[in-house]
Amino acid sequence: KAGVTQTPRYLIKTRGQQVTLSCSPISGHRSVSWYQQTPGQGLQFLFEYFSETQRNKGNFPGRFSGRQFSNSRSEMNVSTLELGDSALYLCASSPKGLDGDTQYFGPGTRLTVL
Amino acid sequence: GDSVTQMEGPVTLSEEAFLTINCTYTATGYPSLFWYVQYPGEGLQLLLKATKADDKGSNKGFEATYRKETTSFHLEKGSVQVSDSAVYFCALYYGGSQGNLIFGKGTKLSVKP
Numbered sequence: 001k002a003g004v005t006q007t008p009r010y011l012i013k014t015r016g017q018q019v020t021l022s023c024s025p026i027s028g029h030r031s032v033s034w035y036q037q038t039p040g041q042g043l044q045f046l047f048e049y050f051s052e053t054q055r056n057k058g059n060f061p062g063r064f065s066g067r068q069f070s071n072s073r074s075e076m077n078v079s080t081l082e083l084g085d086s087a088l089y090l091c092a093s094s095p096k097g098l099d100g101d102t103q104y105f106g107p108g109t110r111l112t113v114l
Numbered sequence: 115g116d117s118v119t120q121m122e123g124p125v126t127l128s129e130e131a132f133l134t135i136n137c138t139y140t141a142t143g144y145p146s147l148f149w150y151v152q153y154p155g156e157g158l159q160l161l162l163k164a165t166k167a168d169d170k171g172s173n174k175g176f177e178a179t180y181r182k183e184t185t186s187f188h189l190e191k192g193s194v195q196v197s198d199s200a201v202y203f204c205a206l207y208y209g210g211s212q213g214n215l216i217f218g219k220g221t222k223l224s225v226k227p
Contacts, residue, residue, distance in 0.1 A: 043205075
């Protein structure tokens, strides 16, 4: 099976812009979760989608949002970008979700905000 | 709230040395515990997991035992190799209606030949 894919792999944006990242899960996986990875804060959970519904949400402002399509592909949107949003954004998929399932991670999208 | 604390890095070892990376957690109830590894230039991948107290997860020579009494899940390997150089993350999942996967800050391991 193909692994989790994320596009684009690299992005450069300026403050105030918005950005959309895409994640295609492993075929058959219905759960997609998103994470932000920074040197200072480490890995932090953003949210999880399961069958097109947001099921869990971490402690991030409303500028961070997401959605999931009927084919389980997911997008994450960040509006009004800030310098502190520069990070590696990872998505992960699993068959059933965070309830003990192994999460399969994608390679990430490196976002730089100037 | 739930949290994971792992030892500060970086950790530098010589090949064939014994490795321990400490991980302790705070959670109500009985979370599932994981070790993930991120090799240079690669994505995060699951190394091992344990879902209940006294379970031992193992993979690629690495082991970790779920210790409820000490709320710990320390990662060990008897003889490290240069190829083990990576960043290691301890994580917990505590389920329920608002589940979350919580990671430690990560420990960078460098193994010298």
